[in-house]
Amino acid sequence: KLDFHPAGRHFLQIPGPSPVPDRILRAMSYPTIDHRGPEFGALGLKVLEGIKTIFKTTQPVVIYPASGTGAWEAALCNTLSPGDAVLMYETGHFATLWKKMAENLWLKPEFLGLPGIEGWRRGVQAEMIEARLKGDTAHAIKAVCVVHNETSTGVTSDIAAVRRAIDAARHPALLIVDTISGLASADYRHDEWGVDVTVSGSQKGLMLPPGISFNAVSKKALEASRTAKLPRAFWGWSEIIEMNKQGYWPYTPNTNLLYGLSESLDMILEEGLENVFARHQRLAAACRVAVTAWGLEIQCADPAVYSPVLTGVIMPEGVDADAVRKLIYEHFDMSLGTGLGKVKGRMFRIGHLGECNDLTLMATLSGCEMGLQLAGVKLAGSGVAAAMDYLVKHVAKPKLKV
Ligand code: PLP
Numbered sequence: 210k211l212d213f214h215p216a217g218r219h220f221l222q223i224p225g226p227s228p229v230p231d232r233i234l235r236a237m238s239y240p241t242i243d244h245r246g247p248e249f250g251a252l253g254l255k256v257l258e259g260i261k262t263i264f265k266t267t268q269p270v271v272i273y274p275a276s277g278t279g280a281w282e283a284a285l286c287n288t289l290s291p292g293d294a295v296l297m298y299e300t301g302h303f304a305t306l307w308k309k310m311a312e313n314l315w316l317k318p319e320f321l322g323l324p325g326i327e328g329w330r331r332g333v334q335a336e337m338i339e340a341r342l343k344g345d346t347a348h349a350i351k352a353v354c355v356v357h358n359e360t361s362t363g364v365t366s367d368i369a370a371v372r373r374a375i376d377a378a379r380h381p382a383l384l385i386v387d388t389i390s391g392l393a394s395a396d397y398r399h400d401e402w403g404v405d406v407t408v409s410g411s412q413k414g415l416m417l418p419p420g421i422s423f424n425a426v427s428k429k430a431l432e433a434s435r436t437a438k439l440p441r442a443f444w445g446w447s448e449i450i451e452m453n454k455q456g457y458w459p460y461t462p463n464t465n466l467l468y469g470l471s472e473s474l475d476m477i478l479e480e481g482l483e484n485v486f487a488r489h490q491r492l493a494a495a496c497r498v499a500v501t502a503w504g505l506e507i508q509c510a511d512p513a514v515y516s517p518v519l520t521g522v523i524m525p526e527g528v529d530a531d532a533v534r535k536l537i538y539e540h541f542d543m544s545l546g547t548g549l550g551k552v553k554g555r556m557f558r559i560g561h562l563g564e565c566n567d568l569t570l571m572a573t574l575s576g577c578e579m580g581l582q583l584a585g586v587k588l589a590g591s592g593v594a595a596a597m598d599y600l601v602k603h604v605a606k607p608k609l610k611v
Contacts, residue, residue, distance in 0.1 A: 213540060218236050220543035222573045224360050224519035225390050225413035227563035229469075233416055236472035237465045244461055253456030260552045263392060263415075263482065264407055264425040266399040269450050271424040272470075277389040277410035280422035281307055282314070283444035284385050284406040285352075286315065288430055290438035291315040293351040296341060296382065298322055302361035307354060307387060314439060319350075321435035325588045329359075329551055332366035332514035335374040342378035352383040352405075356392030360413075361549040363521040363558060364509045365395050372403045383430060389413060389422075393477055394489045394562045405430040413518070414485075416453035416476070416481045416563040417469045426450075456493035489517035491603055492570045496520045499574045499596040506590025508556050518562045519546065522577075523555060528586055530557045539582035543573065567600050 221228050242248050260270045273279050289295065289604050292315065297308045299322030311318040321337050322328035333355050342350065343600055353375060358365045368386055375384060383405040388397050392407075393414030399407045407425040411417035426434075426446060434446055448459045477485055493515060500507050500522050508521025524530045534545050536555050546558030559577065571593065 212401045214472060215542040220541070220569075220573060220576060222560045222576075223544050223546040224363075224558055224560035224562060225410075226419050227380050227413055227416055227560060227565075229418055230416055230476065230564045232476060233469045233472045237418075237469040239465070239468050243462045243470055245453075245457065249464070250456035252467055252471060253453065253458070253462070255607055256470045256474065257453050257456065259478070260423065260470070263359050263424075263474070263477065264409070265401065265409075266425050267395065267430075268400065268428065269426050269446075269453065270326060271426060271446055272422070272462070272467075273444070274420065274461075274466070275422050275478065277387075277408065277422045278306075278310070278421055279444070280389075280408045280410065280424055280484075281310055281387065281444075283441075285311060285316065285354075286313055286439040286441040286444055287424070287446050288383055288385070288406060288433045288437050289351055290318055292317060292530050294319060294349045295352045295354055296321060296338065296350050297354045298338065298356075299328050300333060300356050300359040300362065300364060300366060301329045303359060303389075304356045305550060307356070311315075311347075311354070312529065312586065316439075318354075326551060327510075329362050330364070330508060330510035331560050331585040332364050332511060335367065335370035338371060339374035339378050340379040342375060342382065345380065348381055350380070350382050350384050354385045355387070357388035357397065358395055358518050360390040360519065360546075361552070361558075362508050363519045364511070364514050364515045365391060365518070366514060368397075368404065371528070376403075383433060390518055390562070391424075392480075393485060395516065396486050399425045399427075403427075405433075411466065411470070414563055415473045417466060417473055421466045421470065424479055432444040453518070486517070488566075488605070491600075491605065492565055492567070493517040493520060493566050494603070495567075495570060495596040495599045496559055496561055496574065498599040499577075499592030502592040502595035503578070504587075504591045508552065508558075518560070520559045520561070521548075521556045522559060524557075525586060528584065529554050533557060533580055533584045533586070536584050537576055540577040543576040545577070548574050567605075571597060571600075
């Protein structure tokens, strides 16, 4: 009997936290400095300005020393009042958790969505939002909340279409969007899409460890925050935005994660944001080619909204997805995302975000294919061979240095 002992690097292929590049780990190892000193102010100004490019906004982006859940709460408590009606949309597990949070904050969320599991396989249906808002002639609904990249399913919704739906209904509700797992991997345009608050986090496309999160804030959202009545202290925007003008925070910020953010911004902008998006699209397409070659089904049922960040793989009837994941973990030292909520045990998720390239994807798919074979899942063919073929036929052009 050969005992398996992990050697080499662990493959962290969950859809966040994503692997943290060595360059970022090194940057975060610098000594922690005085968060009221001049050196810190320069760092603060750099990351506060740089992060706007990633959100595609010229408006303030608030950075919290918190996970994404904190930034969810910040978006709601800064803009809304107890008892406010909010229209939320069920795309999957994270949309469901956000709705629960809204209830806990004494808001009155209404959950739109397609029935049953169908809603977890397709993006936000903007026409449903438009119809509901048209019916709200008294403008009782104060905000529309949607998840851009639903991490539990691998579906990326069309936020521009949601904006058009709100405008077509001539409704004044705020548009609040969670792109915790979409930012810096999937195209996102805070200003152009007329989003009022965008929520994001550090541990996905930004390639950082968990621990900082963001609210990008429109003028309309700032205006709403002046009269909104939900209690807020730590999350309150106004004092933070005021102190951010000099590069500082009202409390002790997460200094070493901000070093990491500074490095992450450099890396993303060196590659070019549009190149980052194209890389993710190409790797995601290759991953889907593999799943299809295996003869397995992709969780996202609408090709128009396939996620460039992750792919959900549905197991054949009678196969426990978590047992397959466990096998892969134990034999190949690779972590894949579990099925969450309604799809627990039915599917697993392959993350292909942040620091990823052709070879990390191929290694990941090899681990999946070997694990599926070990689990006795009948495969139609080799996904690895199909993905390699796809990548060669769609080879990324080397950037010419002049
Ligand atoms: N929203 C989405 C879409 C997510 O993917 C996550 C985490 O994976 C969250 C919210 C919650 O963020 P966090 O776990 O950082 O609090």
